[in-house]
Amino acid sequence: MKIVIMTDVHGNLPALRAALRVIRREGYDVIYHTGDAIGIGPYPAEALDVLLSTPRIVMLMGNHEARFVEGLPQQPPQGMSEMAFEHNHWVHSVLEPALRPVVARWPYCLRASFDGLWVTFIHYGLEGTDWTFAPVIQEPTPADLDRIFGGYTSDLVFYGHHHPASDITRRARYVNPGSLGCFQKPLARFAVLEIAAHGGYTLEKRAVPYDNTDLLQELTRRRVPARDYIYRGFFGVDPADFV
Secondary structure, eight states: OOOEEEOOTTTTTHHHHHHHHHHHHHHEEEEEOOOOOOOSSOHHHHHHHHHHHTTTTEOOOOHHHHHHHHHOOSSSTTTOOOOHHHHHHHHTTOOOOTTTHHHHHHHHHEEEEEEEEEEEEESSSSSSTTTTEEOOSSOOOOOHHHHHHHTTTSEEEEEESSSOOOOEEESSEEOOOOOOOOOOOEEEEEEEEOOGGGEEEEEEEEEOOOOHHHHHHHHHHHTTTHHHHHHHHHHHHOOOGOO
16 A cells, blocks of 8 residues: 655645645545645635645544634734744635635544555644644654654654654554645655555655745736745745845
C-alpha cells in the first residue's frame, strides 16, 4: 500500500499542483492531508477546491479550518493579533459559506492499522476535551513529542502545524513532512509511506520544485492582509519587491 502524507498547504496552489502532478504520475492508494489547507497563501478557495476534488484523499482538521468552521467574533479573540484577525477575515470572505459544514466533518485525528503497522494522522497534539491544539514547541525533544502525542499509541505519528520538517523516534516515530505550502525555498514537501507485509515499511521524504512567481505576486494583487509579514516570515522575500 502506498500512502502520501502532506500537511499545511496553506493556500499555495502552485506548490499543491506541482506535488499532485508527481503524486498522480507515480501512483498512490490514499493521500492524508493533516490540516491547514487554508490561511497564509493567496489561493485558499482554489487550493481547497483542488484538494476536495482529488480522488482518495482524507482531509484532517487544522487550526485554520477549525477557525473557519467556528467563525470569527467581532473583535480579535484572546491571543490573536489584529493583523492575524484581519487576515483570517479575508480568508473566510473568499470561501463559500456552504463549505463550513463540509469542513466541519473533517476529523481532528485518525488512527489506523495497515497490515499491523499502527499509524496516527493528526495536525498537532490536542489539549483537554475542547479540541484545542497544544502550543507549538519550536525545537521539540523526543520527550516533548512523547508528551504532545502521548494519547496516541502508534508506531508512526504524522503531524504538521509547525512548518519545519522533522523526524524523531522515541516511543513512536514522529514525522512532520514539513509544510507543503510554506517554505523559504520553492519546494513542495510531502512524504510517501509504502507498507510492506507484516508491518514493514519504507518512508521517503519528497521535495518537488515549483515556480513561485505567481504565488508571490498574487499576495499583492489580491491585497492579502498581513502580506508583508507573510512575505518575510513564510517565504523569506522582501515585500518591497512586490509593491
